[in-house]
Structure formats: C-alpha cells, structure tokens
Amino acid sequence: MTLFLIAMLVVxxxxxxxxxxxxAFGIGAVLFxxxxxNNISFLIPHGFKTASGFALLALPLFIFAGLLMAxxxxxxxxxxxxxxxxxxxxxxxxxxxxLTCALFGAISGSSSAAIAAVGQIMIPRMVREGYPxxxxxxxxxxxxxLALLIPPSIPMIVFSITGGLSVGAAFLSTIIPGxxxxxxxxxxxxxxxxxxxxxxxxxxxxxxQATINIAKSGYHAAFALLMPLIILGxxxxxxxxxxxxxxxxxxxxxxVGLFVYKGLSLRSxxxxxxRAVTMTGSIMAVLFFLFIMSxxxxxxxxxxxxAEALLGFSDNKLVILFLINILLLLIGMIVDDISGSVxxxxxxxxxxxxxxxxxxxFAAVVxxxxxxxxxxxxxxxxxxxxxxxxKLSLDKYIxxxxxxxxxxxxxxxxxxTFVPELSLFLPRLxxxx
Amino acid sequence: GEDFILAQAMTTDxxxxxxxxxxxxxxxxxxxxxxxEYHPGGDLGDWTSQxxxxxxxxxxxxMTYGASEFDGRLDLxxxxxxxxxxxxxxxxxxxxxxxxxxxxxxxxxxxxxALGLIPAGFGSITIRKGxxxxxxxxxxxxxxxxxxxxxxxxxIERFKNWGFSAVPMPxxxxxxxxxxxxxxxxxxxxxxxxxQMRDVLESYILTRDYFEHxxxxxxxxxxxxxxxxxxxKMRAAADQTLEWAWNEAEKIDSDYLNKVxxxxxxxxxxxxxxxxxxxxxxxxxxxxxxxxxxxxxxxxMMRKIAGxx
Amino acid sequence: MQEPHVSTAPxxxxxxxxxxxxxxxxxxxxxxxxxxxxxxxxxxxxxxGRFLIRFEQVLNWIFRSLMLCAGLGxxxxxxxxxxxxxxxxxxxxxxEEAAVLLxxxxxFLGMGYATRxxxxxxxxxxxxxxxxxxxxxxxRLAGSIVSMLAACIFGYFACKYAxxxxxxxxxxxxxxxxxxxxxxxxxxGFAMMVGYFLLESINEYRDLLRLRRTRQQRECTL
Ligand code: NA
Ligand code: NA
Numbered sequence: 001m002t003l004f005l006i007a008m009l010v011v012x013x014x015x016x017x018x019x020x021x022x023x024a025f026g027i028g029a030v031l032f033x034x035x036x037x038n039n040i041s042f043l044i045p046h047g048f049k050t051a052s053g054f055a056l057l058a059l060p061l062f063i064f065a066g067l068l069m070a071x072x073x074x075x076x077x078x079x080x081x082x083x084x085x086x087x088x089x090x091x092x093x094x095x096x097x098x099l100t101c102a103l104f105g106a107i108s109g110s111s112s113a114a115i116a117a118v119g120q121i122m123i124p125r126m127v128r129e130g131y132p133x134x135x136x137x138x139x140x141x142x143x144x145x146l147a148l149l150i151p152p153s154i155p156m157i158v159f160s161i162t163g164g165l166s167v168g169a170a171f172l173s174t175i176i177p178g179x180x181x182x183x184x185x186x187x188x189x190x191x192x193x194x195x196x197x198x199x200x201x202x203x204x205x206x207x208x209q210a211t212i213n214i215a216k217s218g219y220h221a222a223f224a225l226l227m228p229l230i231i232l233g234x235x236x237x238x239x240x241x242x243x244x245x246x247x248x249x250x251x252x253x254x255x256v257g258l259f260v261y262k263g264l265s266l267r268s269x270x271x272x273x274x275r276a277v278t279m280t281g282s283i284m285a286v287l288f289f290l291f292i293m294s295x296x297x298x299x300x301x302x303x304x305x306x307a308e309a310l311l312g313f314s315d316n317k318l319v320i321l322f323l324i325n326i327l328l329l330l331i332g333m334i335v336d337d338i339s340g341s342v343x344x345x346x347x348x349x350x351x352x353x354x355x356x357x358x359x360x361x362f363a364a365v366v367x368x369x370x371x372x373x374x375x376x377x378x379x380x381x382x383x384x385x386x387x388x389x390x391k392l393s394l395d396k397y398i399x400x401x402x403x404x405x406x407x408x409x410x411x412x413x414x415x416x417t418f419v420p421e422l423s424l425f426l427p428r429l430x431x432x433x
Numbered sequence: 434g435e436d437f438i439l440a441q442a443m444t445t446d447x448x449x450x451x452x453x454x455x456x457x458x459x460x461x462x463x464x465x466x467x468x469x470e471y472h473p474g475g476d477l478g479d480w481t482s483q484x485x486x487x488x489x490x491x492x493x494x495x496m497t498y499g500a501s502e503f504d505g506r507l508d509l510x511x512x513x514x515x516x517x518x519x520x521x522x523x524x525x526x527x528x529x530x531x532x533x534x535x536x537x538x539x540x541x542x543x544x545x546x547a548l549g550l551i552p553a554g555f556g557s558i559t560i561r562k563g564x565x566x567x568x569x570x571x572x573x574x575x576x577x578x579x580x581x582x583x584x585x586x587x588x589i590e591r592f593k594n595w596g597f598s599a600v601p602m603p604x605x606x607x608x609x610x611x612x613x614x615x616x617x618x619x620x621x622x623x624x625x626x627x628x629q630m631r632d633v634l635e636s637y638i639l640t641r642d643y644f645e646h647x648x649x650x651x652x653x654x655x656x657x658x659x660x661x662x663x664x665x666k667m668r669a670a671a672d673q674t675l676e677w678a679w680n681e682a683e684k685i686d687s688d689y690l691n692k693v694x695x696x697x698x699x700x701x702x703x704x705x706x707x708x709x710x711x712x713x714x715x716x717x718x719x720x721x722x723x724x725x726x727x728x729x730x731x732x733x734m735m736r737k738i739a740g741x742x
Numbered sequence: 743m744q745e746p747h748v749s750t751a752p753x754x755x756x757x758x759x760x761x762x763x764x765x766x767x768x769x770x771x772x773x774x775x776x777x778x779x780x781x782x783x784x785x786x787x788x789x790x791g792r793f794l795i796r797f798e799q800v801l802n803w804i805f806r807s808l809m810l811c812a813g814l815g816x817x818x819x820x821x822x823x824x825x826x827x828x829x830x831x832x833x834x835x836x837x838e839e840a841a842v843l844l845x846x847x848x849x850f851l852g853m854g855y856a857t858r859x860x861x862x863x864x865x866x867x868x869x870x871x872x873x874x875x876x877x878x879x880x881x882r883l884a885g886s887i888v889s890m891l892a893a894c895i896f897g898y899f900a901c902k903y904a905x906x907x908x909x910x911x912x913x914x915x916x917x918x919x920x921x922x923x924x925x926x927x928x929x930x931g932f933a934m935m936v937g938y939f940l941l942e943s944i945n946e947y948r949d950l951l952r953l954r955r956t957r958q959q960r961e962c963t964l
Contacts (some may be wrong), residue, residue: 271758
C-alpha cells in the first residue's frame with residue numbers, strides 16, 4: 001500500500017508539471033508494478049486487450065458524430081431555436097448558452113464539441129451584449145459539462161465498460177441531474193447579472209410574433225432535434241447497441257451536414273474525421289495507460305485493501321458515500337473525466353457493491369462528480385479550452401467559474417448522492433431496471 | 434511463505450470459486466509454504482485472457498476453458514454429444530479418465546499443464562425475454578434466431594449447422610447483449626449461468642449438447658520449477674479438490690436448474706426424435722470438422738466414448 | 743421560408759476540422775499553442791531541416807489518409823452491420839472483428855497524431871507556481887523528454903508483444919486474418935509517439951536556447 005501511495009504521488013507530481021496525464025499514469029504503473037515485483041511484460045497486452053473491446057468503439061463514433069454536427073451547422077439552428085424562447089429576457093443570452101449546451105449534449109458524447117460549437121459563437125456574442133468576458137467564458141466551460149450528463153456520454157461509456165455495467169442504464173441515470181443542473185445554471189446566470197447595468201436586452205416580442213419565431217426556428221432545427229431521438233430511440237428500443245447507435249448518429253450527421261445544413265463540405269469532412277481520430281487518440285492514450293495502471297493495482301489487490309480501509313472507517317452507507325464523494329472530487333480535480341471514470345470503476349465500484357448500493361445510482365454519482373473534474377484545475381481540459389475560445393487567461397475566468405461550480409454543480413453532486421431516486425427513476429421507467 | 438496467483442474469471446456462485454476455496458484449504462492442510470493469492474471474478478482478465486496469461490507465466494495457476502485461438506485442437510472441449518450422462522462424463526473427463534491425457538499432450542505444446550478437469554454440467558440454449566420463440570426442432574425452428582455462442586470456430590460451426598445465426602460474443606458483453614436484444618438467446622449455458630442472467634431470460638431449452646468442463650491449468654515452467662516436495666503437496670491438494678468437485682458438481686448443477694425453474698423460467702426438454710435429429714446433424718458435420726483439426730486417432734477415441742461407430 | 747436570425751451580427755466560427763481541443767496552454771493563454779513549441783515547427787532555416795520537414799509532410803499525408811480511412815470505415819462498417827441484421831436478416835459474424843481492427847488503428851494512429859499536435863490531455867498550473875519563462879521552458883522540455891522515454895519503454899513492450907503475436911501466427915476467430923494486423927497498430931502508434939516527442943523536445947530545446955540568448959542580449963544592453 002505504501003508503494004502504491006508513492007506511485008500515486010509520483011503520478012500527481014508528473015501531472016502538476018504538465019506531463020500528459022496518460023504518460024503520468026503509465027510511468028506510475030510501471031514504477032508500481034516493478035517495485036512490487038510483478039511481471040510487467042503483461043501490462044501492455046492487458047491494456048491492448050481491454051482497449052480492443054467492441055463496446056468501446058462507441059467512444060470514437062460518438063466523438064465523431066458530435067464534431068460532425070458541430071461542423072455541419074447544427075449549433076446555429078439550436079441556438080436560434082433556444083433563443084426564440086428565452087432570448088429577450090435579461091440574462092437571456094446566458095440561458096441560451098446553457099440550454100444549447102444541454103441540447104448539444106443530447107447529440108455529442110463529450111464537452112469539447114459543445115465548447116467548439118456553442119462557445120465560439122456565444123462567447124463573442126455575450127461579450128458584445130455587455131456580459132463580462134470572464135462570466136461568459138466560465139458559463140460556457142461550466143455548461144459544457146452538461147454534454148456529459150445528457151446522454152450519450154463518453155465518461156459514462158468508459159465507466160460502465162470498466163465496471164461491467166449496462167451502458168444504456170448508466171446513460172439514463174444522469175439525465176435528471178443534467179436537467180436540474182441546466183435549470184440551476186440558467187438561474188445562477190440571471191442572478192449573477194441581476195445588477196449589471198451593461199447588459200443589453202431586446203424588447204420582448206408580442207406573443208404571436210414570438211410563437212411564429214419559435215415555430216420557424218423549430219422547423220429549421222428539426223433535423224438537429226431529431227438526432228437525439230434517433231440515438232436514444234435506437235438504444236432503448238433494442239434496435240441497436242450503444243456502439244451501433246453511435247454509428248447511426250455518424251451516418252445521419254454526414255448527409256445532414258452536407259446537404260441540409262450545408263456547413264460540411266467533402267473537404268471539411270476529411271478534416272473533421274482526422275480531428276475526431278486525433279481527439280479519440282488523446283482520450284484513448286489516457287484510457288490505455290489507465291487500464292495498465294488498474295491492472296498493476298489489481299495484481300497487488302490494491303482496490304481490495306482500499307475498500308477494507310474505507311469500510312474500516314465506518315459501515316454506514318451514507319458516511320461511506322460521503323467519503324467517496326470527497327475522494328471523487330479530489331480525483332476529479334487532479335485528473336480529467338475519463339481517468340476519473342476508470343479510477344472510480346476499479347477503486348470504488350467494488351465497495352459500492354459490497355455496501356449494497358445500486359451501481360447505476362453510483363454511476364450517476366460518478367458522472368456528476370467527474371463532470372466537475374473536467375473543469376476543475378489543475379487538469380481541466382474543458383476549462384482551458386473555453387479559455388482558449390474566449391481568448392482569456394485563467395486568472396480572468398477562474399473566479400466566476402468557481403462561483404458557478406460551488407453554487408451550481410456542488411449542490412447537485414450531493415443531491416444526486418443522497419437522493420437515489422434522481423438517478424434511478426428513468427432506468428426503472430424505461431428499462432424496468 | 435511464498436505467494437502465487439490463482440485466478441478464475443467466474444463469479445462466486447460458480448464451481449470454480451467453490452473449487453478454489455477447497456483448494457486453498459487443502460493446500461493449507463498440506464502445510465505448504467506456498468500461499469494462494471486468489472483473484473476471482475475475472476479481475477485479471479476474461480477466460481481467454483487468463484488462458485494466455487497462464488501460457489506466458491504471468492498467472493501461474495488458473496481455472497479456465499480451452500482458448501482455441503491459441504491451439505485449434507482445444508475446441509475438442511466443446512465437441513457436441515460426446516457423453517450423455519454424469520456417469521459417462523465422469524468416466525471420460527473425471528479423475529483417471531482418458532481425456533485429461535489427451536488434453537495434456539496438446540497443452541504441453543502451449544507451455545501448460547492441466548492438473549485436472551473441473552465439471553460445470555451439461556450446457557444448453559436459452560432464449561431471452563420478449564422473443565417468444567422456443568426452438569426445439571432444428572433447423573426448422575432456428576431460422577432467424579440470433580444465438581450467442583462462445584467465440585470459437587467449432588461453436589459457430591455447430592449453431593450454423595443447426596440453422597441459427599451464430600453470433601460469437603465475449604462473455605463480458607453477453608448480459609448487456611441479452612438485455613438490449615443484440616442477441617435473441619445464448620448457447621453454451623450450464624444452469625449456473627442461466628441463474629446468473631435469470632432476469633433477462635424467458636426459457637431454457639435443454640439441448641444438453643455438450644458437457645462443460647474446464648481446465649485447471651498451471652504454467653508448465655512454474656510447475657516444473659517448484660521444489661519437488663511442494664509440487665507433491667500441491668498435487669495432493671488438487672487431487673482432493675477434484676475428487677470433491679466431481680462428487681458435488683452434479684448436485685450443484687441440479688440445484689441451479691431447480692432454482693432456475695422456481696424463478697419462473699420455462700424449462701423445455703427436447704422430444705426424443707428431436708434430440709436424435711440434433712445429434713445426427715452434429716455427427717454429420719461438426720465431428721468431421723473436428724477430425725480435420727485433431728486427426729483421426731483422437732476422433733476414434735471420441736467415437737468410442739460416445740458409443741458411435 | 744426565411745430562417746430567423748439572432749439579432750446581432752453573426753460570428754463566423756472556425757471550422758471544427760481546425761479547432762484544436764486538448765492543445766491549450768493556460769500559462770501562455772494561447773490556444774492553439776505557437777508552433778515553435780509543438781513537434782513540427784512552421785519554418786526551417788537549414789537545408790537538412792527543410793528536407794526533414796518535407797519528409798515529415800509525406801509521413802503526415804500517409805497518417806492522415808490512414809486516419810481518414812479508419813474513421814469513416816468504422817462508421818460505415820458498423821452501419822452496414824445494422825443494415826445486414828435488419829434488412830437482410832443475416833448478421834455477418836466477421837464485422838465485429840473488422841470493426842475492432844479499425845478501432846485499434848484509430849486509437850493508436852490517434853495517439854501518435856495527438857503527440858504531433860501536442861494534444862495529449864495535460865494539466866496546466868505550472869505558471870501559477872513558476873513565473874520565469876526560462877524555468878517554464880525547462881520544465882516543459884523535461885516533461886517532453888520524460889514522455890519520450892516513457893513512450894520508448896512502453897513501445898518496447900508493445901513491439902515485443904506485437905511481434906510475439908505475429909510470430910506465433912495467431913489467427914482471428916471469425917475472419918481468420920492474422921492477429922498481427924491488430925497488434926501492429928501499437929507498433930505504428932508508439933513509433934509515432936516516440937518520434938514526435940523527440941521532435942517536440944528538439945523544438946523546445948531550441949526555444950530554450952532562444953530564450954536564453956534574448957535574455958543575455960537584454961542583460962548586455964542594460
Ligand atoms: Na452527451
Ligand atoms: Na480536473
């Protein structure tokens with residue numbers, strides 16, 4: 001156990017000096033396996049075998065579909081559609097951002113496509129209408145997490161595959177928390193801006209004109225709004241596995257982007273494909289080395305020992321859940337969401353099963369915790385990406401980000417932890433779970 | 434003492450687990466200075482992976498099935514309609530039966546030694562909830578049914594010959610596959626595995642097309658490098674365990690079948706003429722196929738065991 | 743029907759094909775990173791350098807083509823499987839194996855390419871602890887070298903395993919294709935990672951020298 005803690009310390013130090021997370025874990029794994037006298041020659045084959053699972057193919061396909069839709073021009077249609085509802089109230093543009101991120105989440109498996117698609121348009125627009133730039137950037141970064149909570153979701157795929165759970169059920173578990181968070185962020189956005197005199201708002205339209213606008217923009221967004229229905233419909237009607245549903249999403253997005261929304265050309269289709277493969281590579285590198293790390297840990301029975309230590313602390317379900325939450329928050333800060341999902345599955349899932357807590361409920365707990373991981377420094381890829389899109393340095397947007405996270409995301413984390421019905425209601429309703 | 438890993442890929446209600454626990458006790462009773470580091474539930478990889486890791490010596494001891502990916506001849510373990518009762522199964526596969534030697538000749542070429550064969554029971558097909566079909570007459574009933582088989586060529590061969598569309602699928606993806614309807618049913622299921630997946634299943638059709646038995650494997654080099662007295666202790670502990678397993682397995686198997694029945698899954702027997710027809714198809718296609726892989730000498734012996742000429 | 747537009751003037755967003763996602767540098771607040779810090783510099787002064795750049799362009803073209811084929815191939819293959827199952831009612835059992843084959847090539851080509859684009863997921867708080875740009879550059883250089891060494895070690899084991907699979911002549915179960923086609927992706931991926939980390943280290947080293955030089959010049963003039 002001491003050796004394990006030393007190895008983890010090395011990993012943390014390596015991550016802090018900005019060595020790619022993947023390699024930090026790789027180095028940690030070799031160090032740990034070597035010092036505990038385990039056979040390190042099987043680490044790579046194990047990583048390769050685990051990565052070669054059929055179900056994991058959902059990952060590149062959902063990334064691809066999200067990027068295709070973002071490129072195809074879906075984001076503007078979604079923005080216009082949401083804007084027709086809430087665009088003309090004070091702070092409405094912020095609400096448009098949040099709601100569009102959530103809608104985009106129903107198409108994309110990861111946050112980055114949402115930031116690229118929504119952030120690029122909305123940050124400049126919000127700034128132009130008088131929003132503080134830090135506020136706008138933070139809002140995009142925080143709302144991008146909604147793309148993980150609303151299925152499809154890459155971290156949920158990774159968590160369920162690593163933990164041997166149903167991907168379909170895990171997808172459903174984070175929907176209600178996702179919707180709640182959407183509402184909270186909309187509210188917080190308006191509240192933060194309530195006394196800001198710089199915000200410009202357009203005069204509200206008469207009801208009739210507003211209804212016409214909604215109908216028009218809804219018509220134009222129809223192909224985009226249909227996509228989540230197709231994806232989720234295919235999965236929950238049993239027509240397709242999540243992996244196949246992801247392929248359907250890609251094959252649907254290509255002609256929609258090329259011929260309907262026309263944002264995609266044959267040329268940019270190539271560039272987007274390469275981008276999707278590269279992004280998959282960034283994520284798979286982390287996964288591959290984490291599979292290796294987890295193997296080294298399991299060889300030494302580390303999860304079992306950690307479970308014993310944690311259960312020795314208390315045998316009260318709620319106390320343990322609270323402790324696990326704190327640990328997940330810490331893990332989420334240090335690493336990104338993908339790493340967090342793997343670590344949660346191998347370290348905490350056995351404890352959860354032992355305590356008799358529903359693993360799908362725990363999937364939602366992990367989902368909301370690690371959504372936070374993506375935007376909590378030091379390793380906060382989505383936060384930095386939003387900063388890049390908003391062309392701001394970290395110190396300009398870190399304060400509003402922390403305000404959104406502490407008042408919005410954190411309460412949801414504890415709500416999901418202690419109210420299992422939030423996550424189990426939909427799986428029970430739709431899968432008879 | 435020294436630690437060594439014993440791994441197996443099944444859950445704790447499987448006979449692998451009970452056998453492992455027996456073995457650990459027996460080894461302690463032998464006062465071995467070796468200590469078992471036990472990894473159940475497949476945390477070190479699925480059964481094909483554990484087979485490979487035993488080959489490479491990463492896991493010195495495992496209970497697992499024959500992964501024909503590494504040696505096509507190992508498909509012999511899945512061969513259909515070799516034995517038809519627990520008695521004949523014990524004679525062929527049990528302690529002092531002829532099959533262990535046959536297997537050990539093949540395994541030696543893969544750097545492995547089988548300490549014995551662990552019985553799991555007769556395997557049959559099952560259909561998931563919501564399909565509403567009960568195929569008993571092959572190939573007529575089988576058309577259009579997607580049947581999961583273990584990922585080996587022989588398994589695909591059998592279910593194609595019976596008229597199913599055979600879908601090879603790793604064990605880890607099976608439950609989700611049944612739940613989401615990727616497959617309509619699964620083959621190669623002994624009662625314990627039906628019990629594990631009971632909540633997604635509708636009927637269990639007792640084709641009893643093969644007798645499921647697994648290898649208790651050790652890495653050959655690791656085994657040969659053990660001090661002679663320790664090897665003897667381990668052998669003794671293993672023999673005791675195998676004796677126990679073969680005495681208990683039939684009861685465990687029928688207990689699970691009863692539990693499956695009581696849970697409400699429909700249990701269906703084949704009619705005698707349906708069984709005859711099913712056997713005939715296998716003997717006509719699958720057996721010659723196997724003969725091409727393992728040669729006539731072994732198949733002659735299999736025919737003798739099965740009582741066919 | 744006229745599309746209703748949000749009142750303010752539209753912003754022309756950058757193509758997703760060009761947006762770098764994990765390539766960020768919160769310290770410099772630049773996104774994407776300036777090319778002198780990634781594996782491939784934007785210009786070269788020496789003849790050898792120009793030749794190497796041209797050589798890399800050829801490699802790059804090959805990698806991008808492979809990535810394109812694998813990415814689109816996977817989507818169409820999986821879609822084909824669904825069609826086969828429901829329209830023709832005959833699932834072809836080899837498709838899953840072929841899909842995983844494309845998948846592992848996507849993963850490892852992607853990992854290699856992410857190295858080229860400096861797009862591996864990483865943290866970003868060094869500048870909160872250190873402010874001297876020379877020191878930051880030094881930490882970066884050390885990081886790249888450590889990553890390269892790690893890639894070498896893992897690449898060694900990956901090649902060992904891939905070659906073991908190829909030598910044993912193992913065949914896939916359904917398609918009966920050599921397993922080496924699958925494990926070969928690791929050899930290519932790790933070769934790319936090692937190579938691009940090496941180039942990145944060289945670039946960062948040159949950047950470090952430049953920084954030092956300008957500092958010395960500034961100190962001299964003062
Ligand atoms: Na999503
Ligand atoms: Na983080």
